[in-house]
Every structure is written in structure tokens, then in C-alpha cells.
Amino acid sequence: MKNQSVYLKALVKGDTNQILKIYEASFPNVKRFVFQNKGNQADAEDVFQKALMQLTVRYKKEKFEIKSSFEAYLFTVCKNLWRRKLNKSKNEVTIDGVIELKSEERDIAMSVLEQERWEFFQEKLELISDNCKEILKRFFKKIAYKDIAKELGYNDENVVRQRVFKCKSKLSQMIKEDIRFKELKEL
Amino acid sequence: MNFSEDILQQIEDYLNGTMTKAQTFAFETQIKENADLAKALGINKKMRLQYSDEEWDFVKDYKNRKKINELEVLLKSNELQDKKKAIQNAGDLYFNKVKPENEIRRNKSLPFLAIAASIVLLIGYFTFFNNDLTNQEIYAQHNSWEELPSLVSRSETNSSLLSNGESAFINKDYKLAEEHFNAYVSNKKEVNINALLYLGVSQLELENYNSALKSFQKIIDSNTLDQSKGYWYKALVYLKMDDEKNTINTLNSIVKDSKNFNFVKAEKLLKELN
Structure with a gap:
């Protein structure tokens, strides 16, 4: 697909007309998602702008390739940023009432590292068998074993439990074997 | 294992x-x-x-200082701040484009008077009814400084100069504000448009017109996307000085390009002055 690098380059060039096209193609979906998850218009605009800044600085730092469509990729980045925001306000309220003062730029910088690490873990999940993937995705969503058994057609929850153990150790093996993990672990 | x-x-x-x-x-x-x-x-x-x-x-800040710092510096660089501006501009274009369409659709069902009223509001009260305003009166309608962006959230060295300057400014202590912003601007190698804006406006309020013009000229010379703001504020200085010729000249620099800061306002102001 050709548009990924076109849009990334437009961001790095600061090409307002092309960036406008990104808004036209992607903002409505992002807005819908944010609205469905406790956010408002200002939140959606903020997340979208930060996502574009994140892509800009990442591409500026080091060129990278997007394997899906640009729209799908941007949507994922926005989703993560929104999840991050929701968890952040939760954190800020609970930690002794102390809110760390950070520049917006520093915050985006941190979100870049988090996004890169998140992508590494997703990439690893894609490498295990479909069967394992389906089970683990549900497990990490905290769906009960008996519901997973029903949904995926296993005899009982015990079978699911054993599958979860097997698949998880396979996945963690793959994560640990990747040289990038050593570096990412430190984050 | x-x-x-x-x-x-x-x-x-x-x-x-x-x-x-x-x-x-x-x-x-x-x-x-x-x-x-x-x-x-x-x-x-x-x-x-x-x-x-x-x-x-x-991620933990204390574990990743180096990487985070590098990215932060890059993000704060003039280059990336310009890209941010481009993104913001695209966003503004997008949201303005979406909103007026909705409004036009809504307006169709409104009676004529309501449309006329909204046009009056849109174009501005004084262009319709106050054609005989003096330059000072026109200036008074444009010197609400609330549109200046806040400086407080920036975390950087010298930021106490900025935040003290800003609070002095808000308290209308322009002399103190001018001192703080002057110290900040002369200490900085790179241009901080917002600090220059505050500095210039403080000087304008103190009626140090030449200093104000110089500060705004620095914005014009800055080669950033915010550069055109310099023209607008420079025009206000000339307006306050009753220097109509230079006001018009400066406003003419704005209306050359619709992307310039306060393009619409500048067009209106030109009509009033002519």
C-alpha cells in the first residue's frame, strides 16, 4: 500500500494539505471511539493531534514501515493514547494527590517508547498459532475459563487452563528470545 | 525453565x-x-x-532518561514545533470546514431576520454602525490580550521568568512583565514567539512604541509559521500611534496570504481605515 509512507512523509514535511486529508479519512472513526469511551470532542481532537505528533517524531527519528493501512495504524495509535490517558488520570488521582509536572513534549516522548514496546508485544502475539492466539486474547481480556471453553468449543475449563499455560509459556519464550526484549524490559 | x-x-x-x-x-x-x-x-x-x-x-521516566530526553529535545526543536503547527493548521481547517457546513444547513430553516442578525454578528458590530470611529477607538477594540497563549505549562529552564512575567502581565503590571520577558528573551538563543509577543505587548502598553515594534519585527524575522503574528501586532502599534499609513502598510502584508494570522480581521480593519 502506497499511502502509508505518503502520509508519513507529509507529516515530516509539515504538508498541511496532505495532513488535512488524514483528518478527513481518519478523524470520524477516532472521534466515534473516544465518544464511546467516556471522551468528548476536545479529547478526540487532542488524541488525534498527539497521535500525529507521535508518528512525526518517530518517523523523523528513524524511518519505519507500517504493515497495515495507514488509517488502521493511526487508529490503533489513537486508541492506545486514549487508553493511556484514561489510565493516567486514574494514576494521577491515586498517587498521593501529587501530579507530576511534565511538558507536553516529554509526555509524547514517553508515549513513543510505550507505543514501540506495545508494538513489539503485539508482533510476538501474531507469531504463535491461531489457536493459541484466540485463547490467549480471551485470557488477557480476563474472560473466565468456562466461557472461553464454551465459546471456542473445548470440553471443559480444565482443558482451557492447560492450553492457556502451554500457549503462555510458548509466547513468553518467544518474547524472551527476541534480542529486543532485553532492551525493552528495561523500560 | x-x-x-x-x-x-x-x-x-x-x-x-x-x-x-x-x-x-x-x-x-x-x-x-x-x-x-x-x-x-x-x-x-x-x-x-x-x-x-x-x-x-x-514507561518509567527514571529508567529511560536518555531516550526520553532525546525525543523531548527533538520534539521541542523549531523544526518539530513547525510540524506541530502544520498539524494544528490542518486540524483547524478540517474543523472549520466541517462546522460551517452544519451551520449553513441549520440556517436554511431560520427566518430571514435571524440570518441577517447572524451576519451582523459575524462581520462585527462596529463595521455596521460605527464607521466614524477614531483610530484610538478601533485600537481599543483590538487590544484585549486574552487571546495570547498561556506560557505557564512550559517546563524549561528560565521558566520562572516566563511564569512571573505572565502573572505580572495578567495583573497589568507591564513594567515588571517587560523586565521579566526582556530578561528571558535576551538569555535565549532560539526565538520564543510567545515570549516575544508578551514582551512586545507589554512595551506597547507602556507606550514604548519603538521597542514594541522591534520585538514584533523579531517575530516577523523568525521564519516560523507564527511569523505573521508579528505583522498583526505591529499594525496595532501603529494604530495606537495614530500612524495610519504604516498601519495600512502592515495590514496589507497580512492580507497577501489567507493563511496569515488574523487574515479576516486584517481585511475588516483595512476596510474601516480606508
Whole structure:
């Protein structure tokens, strides 16, 4: 697909007309998602702008390739940023009432590292068998074993439990074997 | 290392928080003694966070200073700030484009008078009814400085100069504000448009017109996307000085390009002055 690098380059060039096209193609979906998850218009605009800044600085730092469509990729980045925001306000309220003062730029910088690490873990999940993937995705969503058994057609929850153990150790093996993990672990 | 199902289950129970106090204590003792178990627990914890739909795995600032600093510096560079501007401009274009369309649609069902009223509001009260305003009166309609962006959120060295300057400015102590912003601007190698704006406006309020013109000229010369703001404020200085010729000349620089700051306002102002 050709548009990924076109849009990334437009961001790095600061090409307002092309960036406008990104808004036209992607903002409505992002807005819908944010609205469905406790956010408002200002939140959606903020997340979208930060996502574009994140892509800009990442591409500026080091060129990278997007394997899906640009729209799908941007949507994922926005989703993560929104999840991050929701968890952040939760954190800020609970930690002794102390809110760390950070520049917006520093915050985006941190979100870049988090996004890169998140992508590494997703990439690893894609490498295990479909069967394992389906089970683990549900497990990490905290769906009960008996519901997973029903949904995926296993005899009982015990079978699911054993599958979860097997698949998880396979996945963690793959994560640990990747040289990038050593570096990412430190984050 | 392969663990028995029993141990694997213990890891789950521990992370789920479903162990009794005694079980927790026993398990934590095991972790201390068994590095492999500690590792297994660690990666399980990480996977739960990373693959969760709801939580988010934040990076630790103190562990990643170098990487974060590098990115932060890059993000704060003039180049990337310009890209940010481009993104903001695209956003403004997009949202303005979407909104007026909705409004036009709504307006169709409104009676004529309401449309006329909204046009009056849109174009501005004084262009319709106050054609005989003096330059000073026109100036008075444009010197609300609330549109200046706040400086407080910026975390950088010298930021106390900025925040003290800003609060002096808000308190209308322009002399003190001018001192702070002047100190800030002369200490900085790179141009900070917002600080220059505050400096210039403080000077304008103190009627140090030549200094104000110089400050705004620096904005014009800055070669950033905000550069055109300099023309607008320079025009206000000339307006306050009753220098109509230079006001018009400066406003003419704005109306050359619709992307310039306060393009519409400048067009209006020109009509009033002519």
C-alpha cells in the first residue's frame, strides 16, 4: 500500500494539505471511539493531534514501515493514547494527590517508547498459532475459563487452563528470545 | 525453565490477588529464593499489562532518561514545533470546514431576520454602525490580550521568568512583565514567539512604541509559521500611534496570504481605515 509512507512523509514535511486529508479519512472513526469511551470532542481532537505528533517524531527519528493501512495504524495509535490517558488520570488521582509536572513534549516522548514496546508485544502475539492466539486474547481480556471453553468449543475449563499455560509459556519464550526484549524490559 | 502446573497456577493466583495471606507470604518467599520463578512472574505480569484492553503499561521516566530526553529535545526543536503547527493548521481547517457546513444547513430553516442578525454578528458590530470611529477607538477594540497563549505549562529552564512575567502581565503590571520577558528573551538563543509577543505587548502598553515594534519585527524575522503574528501586532502599534499609513502598510502584508494570522480581521480593519 502506497499511502502509508505518503502520509508519513507529509507529516515530516509539515504538508498541511496532505495532513488535512488524514483528518478527513481518519478523524470520524477516532472521534466515534473516544465518544464511546467516556471522551468528548476536545479529547478526540487532542488524541488525534498527539497521535500525529507521535508518528512525526518517530518517523523523523528513524524511518519505519507500517504493515497495515495507514488509517488502521493511526487508529490503533489513537486508541492506545486514549487508553493511556484514561489510565493516567486514574494514576494521577491515586498517587498521593501529587501530579507530576511534565511538558507536553516529554509526555509524547514517553508515549513513543510505550507505543514501540506495545508494538513489539503485539508482533510476538501474531507469531504463535491461531489457536493459541484466540485463547490467549480471551485470557488477557480476563474472560473466565468456562466461557472461553464454551465459546471456542473445548470440553471443559480444565482443558482451557492447560492450553492457556502451554500457549503462555510458548509466547513468553518467544518474547524472551527476541534480542529486543532485553532492551525493552528495561523500560 | 518449565514449571509444574501447580506453580503456574500459583503465578496466576498471585497476580489475580486470590491467594490467602499465608499463601502470598509463602509464594513471595519462593520468589526471593528462585530467580527463574521471579523471572516467570515478571514476564507474566508484563504480558497481562501489555495485552490488556484496559490498562496501559507506562514507561518509567527514571529508567529511560536518555531516550526520553532525546525525543523531548527533538520534539521541542523549531523544526518539530513547525510540524506541530502544520498539524494544528490542518486540524483547524478540517474543523472549520466541517462546522460551517452544519451551520449553513441549520440556517436554511431560520427566518430571514435571524440570518441577517447572524451576519451582523459575524462581520462585527462596529463595521455596521460605527464607521466614524477614531483610530484610538478601533485600537481599543483590538487590544484585549486574552487571546495570547498561556506560557505557564512550559517546563524549561528560565521558566520562572516566563511564569512571573505572565502573572505580572495578567495583573497589568507591564513594567515588571517587560523586565521579566526582556530578561528571558535576551538569555535565549532560539526565538520564543510567545515570549516575544508578551514582551512586545507589554512595551506597547507602556507606550514604548519603538521597542514594541522591534520585538514584533523579531517575530516577523523568525521564519516560523507564527511569523505573521508579528505583522498583526505591529499594525496595532501603529494604530495606537495614530500612524495610519504604516498601519495600512502592515495590514496589507497580512492580507497577501489567507493563511496569515488574523487574515479576516486584517481585511475588516483595512476596510474601516480606508
